[in-house]
Amino acid sequence: MGAIGGDESVQWDKMNGAEVVNGGGSGAGSLDRIQVLVRVRPLSDKEIARGEPAEWECINDTTIMFRSTFPDRPTAPTAYTFDRVFHSECSTKEVYQEGVKEVALSVVGGINSSVFAYGQTSSGKTFTMTGVTECTVADIYDYINKHEERAFVLKFSAIEIYNEVVRDLLSAENTPLRLWDDAEKGTYVENLTEVILRDWNHLKGLISVCEAQRRTGETFLNEKSSRSHQILKLTVESSAREFLGKDKSTTLVASVNFVDLAGSERASQAMSAGTRLKEGCHINKSLLSLGTVIRKLSMGSNVHVPYRDSKLTRILQPSLGGNARTAIICTLSPATSHIEQSRNTLFFGSCAKDVVTNAQVNVVMSDKTLVKHLQKEVARLESELRQPVSNSSLEAQVKEKDNQIRKVQCMENSSLFSLVPE
Numbered sequence: 001m002g003a004i005g006g007d008e009s010v011q012w013d014k015m016n017g018a019e020v021v022n023g024g025g026s027g028a029g030s031l032d033r034i035q036v037l038v039r040v041r042p043l044s045d046k047e048i049a050r051g052e053p054a055e056w057e058c059i060n061d062t063t064i065m066f067r068s069t070f071p072d073r074p075t076a077p078t079a080y081t082f083d084r085v086f087h088s089e090c091s092t093k094e095v096y097q098e099g100v101k102e103v104a105l106s107v108v109g110g111i112n113s114s115v116f117a118y119g120q121t122s123s124g125k126t127f128t129m130t131g132v133t134e135c136t137v138a139d140i141y142d143y144i145n146k147h148e149e150r151a152f153v154l155k156f157s158a159i160e161i162y163n164e165v166v167r168d169l170l171s172a173e174n175t176p177l178r179l180w181d182d183a184e185k186g187t188y189v190e191n192l193t194e195v196i197l198r199d200w201n202h203l204k205g206l207i208s209v210c211e212a213q214r215r216t217g218e219t220f221l222n223e224k225s226s227r228s229h230q231i232l233k234l235t236v237e238s239s240a241r242e243f244l245g246k247d248k249s250t251t252l253v254a255s256v257n258f259v260d261l262a263g264s265e266r267a268s269q270a271m272s273a274g275t276r277l278k279e280g281c282h283i284n285k286s287l288l289s290l291g292t293v294i295r296k297l298s299m300g301s302n303v304h305v306p307y308r309d310s311k312l313t314r315i316l317q318p319s320l321g322g323n324a325r326t327a328i329i330c331t332l333s334p335a336t337s338h339i340e341q342s343r344n345t346l347f348f349g350s351c352a353k354d355v356v357t358n359a360q361v362n363v364v365m366s367d368k369t370l371v372k373h374l375q376k377e378v379a380r381l382e383s384e385l386r387q388p389v390s391n392s393s394l395e396a397q398v399k400e401k402d403n404q405i406r407k408v409q410c411m412e413n414s415s416l417f418s419l420v421p422e
Helices: 007-016 045-049 092-109 125-146 200-213 275-298 311-315 317-321 336-352 367-386 391-419
Strands: 002-004 030-033 035-040 056-058 063-066 079-081 084-086 113-118 150-162 165-168 179-182 186-189 229-240 250-260 325-332 356-359 361-365
Touching: 035 056, 035 092, 035 336, 063 336, 079 336, 084 092, 092 113, 092 125, 092 229, 092 250, 092 325, 113 125, 113 336, 125 200, 125 229, 125 250, 125 325, 150 200, 150 311, 179 311, 186 311, 186 317, 200 229, 275 311, 275 317, 275 336, 311 317, 317 356, 325 336, 325 356
Parallel strands: 035 084, 035 325, 113 250, 113 325
Antiparallel strands: 002 361, 030 356, 056 063, 063 079, 150 165, 150 229, 179 186, 229 250, 250 361
C-alpha cells in the first residue's frame, strides 16, 4: 500500500481510470487545517422554566459573541471566530451541507476523513452526529450509484471507549480489546469485528445495534447521557471495473470516522457520584489528553505531542495531526448555567482550528504492479551508481572551489588594509 499526492496522483488517475483524492503513506499530500464548526442548540424546557436567558449570539456565519447581562471576567474574550457558526434554528442537514459534507465525502476518493462532536452533556452532540452520519452515508451510496464504472466495497466497524477500556460495539461479548501498533497500519484494535455492508438498510441495522450496546446513564444534565466515547468507522474501497483482475489493477482505500465524544462537563456540574463519578473521571482524563494534544499540535511541528496519554488520542492520532481531513463540531448550550463550560468548548475549538493535517491518497497496488514499480526504481538507482564520475569533472570542481576561496581571502585582506591608519 502506498500514498500518492500532487501531480503523481493525477498520473495514477489517468493510468488506472481511478478517481483519486487523499490517503496515507509516504507520498506528498495536501496540507489542510481542521475545519471547526460551532452549533448552538435552543434553550431546553428546563432552562426556559428556570428563566435562563440565552447568553451567546451568532452575529454572523462565522462569529459567536457573548452577550451577558451579568458581570463577566474582564480577561475572557467576548467573540470567537470559526469556519462556520450555526444558530439554534439551523437544522442538522444545514450543518452537514454547509460545514461537514466536503470533508466527510473525501472518503469516496481515497482520502481518510473524520468528523467529531465535542461539547458538554445535553449540548446536542449525539443528536448532531446521528444526523451527520445518516447524511454522509446517504451521499456515499448516492455517489456509488452514479459511478457504475467503479466497483465499491464498504466495511463497517464500531468501538466505544468506556473507563479507558476499548469494546467492540458489534459484538455481544464484553471483552476488552487491546491496541497494537503497526508500521503500515498504525494503531489498530485487535480482533475488532468488521462487517462488509450489503446496502444502506444493513448499515442502519448495525448502527442501531451500536446505539443499544453503548453505555449510557442518567445524570443531572441528561436523562440518557452517553458515558463513553463512540467511534463508528466506515471504510470505502473502490477499483476501476475495467482493470479488475489485471496487472494494472489498483484500489483506493479510505475510512471516515464518526466520533461522538462523551460530555466534557466537570463532575461537580453533573453532580456525579458513585459509578457516574468514576465514569466522569475517566471521561475528563481522556478529554484532557485530547485537549492537550490539540494545544500541542496548534503550536507547530517542533513540539512533543503526547498521543499515548489516552486510548482515545492514540486511536485518533491520524485524524488529529496526520493523514486525514478532519471537521470538529463544537456543540453548546446558550444558557446562563453553562457559560463556563460553553467558553471551555469554544477555547477547545479555537485551538483546534490552528491544527494542520496532511492528507494523502491511499492507493493499494496489485502485487504485480507493485513489483514492477519497485523493479523500475531499483534499476534507476543502479544506473545512477554505475555512472562513473570523470577525473576531469572532479578537477574542475576543485579548481572552482580554490578560486572562490582566493576571492574571499583577497576581499578580507583589502578590508583589513582599509582599516590601517595613514
